[in-house]
Amino acid sequence: MRSDTERTVGTILQAAERVLSRNPAASMEQIAEAAGVARTTVHRRFASRDTLVDAMTAWATRRFAEAVESSYTTTAPPLVTLHQVTANVLRIKIDWGYAMNRTTSADPEVARVHAEVRDRCDEMFRRARDSGLLRASADLTWVRRVYYALIHEAATAPDEGLDADALATRLVDTLLHGFGER
Amino acid sequence: MRSDTERTVGTILQAAERVLSRNPAASMEQIAEAAGVARTTVHRRFASRDTLVDAMTAWATRRFAEAVESSYTTTAPPLVTLHQVTANVLRIKIDWGYAMNRTTSADPEVARVHAEVRDRCDEMFRRARDSGLLRASADLTWVRRVYYALIHEAATAPDEGLDADALATRLVDTLLHGFGER
DNA sequence: AGAACTTGCAACATTGCTGTTGCATCTTGT
């Protein structure tokens, strides 16, 4: 029973992500339909629409943080870490792109975790700069913003059969060297 | 009379952009309030909500195309053209960021113009590559997607007092060289 | 001043979404 219930919850969250990423104003009816359940069932799991969206956001945010923490390391060379973190985040971002963009939430925990990840990201780039991977003149705030934008773009791909690793390789190369002739 | 009417329309479109960029689900009431007019007045100008949003989209799209066409040239060096186009587009994007992201519209004209601009952009990067500004191995589709993403990011700035020219300089430098040590 | 036009305001109907409940049905665990 319990496992069934949880499976239903997961199915609904996935459906919500899928539907809302295409149309943020989609109704509960459309989400329920995409999940293959009745609208009342959705309401039994999530008291309100906000509750559902918040749950989806919290779920994706947790996965996001896990993806970063599990692959971040200060022992490997910065370039390796950057690549691993990027690939790992992309794996989550591809499936939870909409939810991951919702940095604001009724749940303050979500904002806290996002800030935490942001700090980790800043730390990663600071180390990259100190080690000479990035130029000393690089504005780290701008670097992070560009990095987030590239992740968004890479994950929102109408792309050929590139897997997360290939996407990460291209993304990191773009971030480090751009497109200009060297 | 006529000029008053047009001024009202412009005020409403600006208010719509301002309000909807913060909250895409904002009501006509909120838009009217931001424009300093009664909700009924908005409805007299725009038959429906969709009509208003479409008008806003069409307006911004036109400005977007004008910004590109007025600064694009095949005579100046590609780097100069790239910078001018970028700065010009940013000037529009800063004020019409929400509307410019709406590439889909009931008006097929909007989609056409967007495709037109996209083609012009591709041409610009093709010339840049042929001239040696970009690497020969650069994937021009990816270049354009990154370029659009950077423009979005640069215009959505919680940024210091950088004007469009400074933003363009930083953006083009990022696009061409990234952040890596050379 | 008078005509033409625009606006604000209040009121109203309509619509679509949300959230709730009761009940029959089906599944799952024991």
Next chain:
DNA sequence: ACAAGATGCAACAGCAATGTTGCAAGTTCT
């Protein structure tokens, strides 16, 4: 088989936004 729980379905109330209309008041042009 039996009990407990989950689901689908239909129905309902409530609500907020949309879109419409009539009218009085204000503005602009002649």
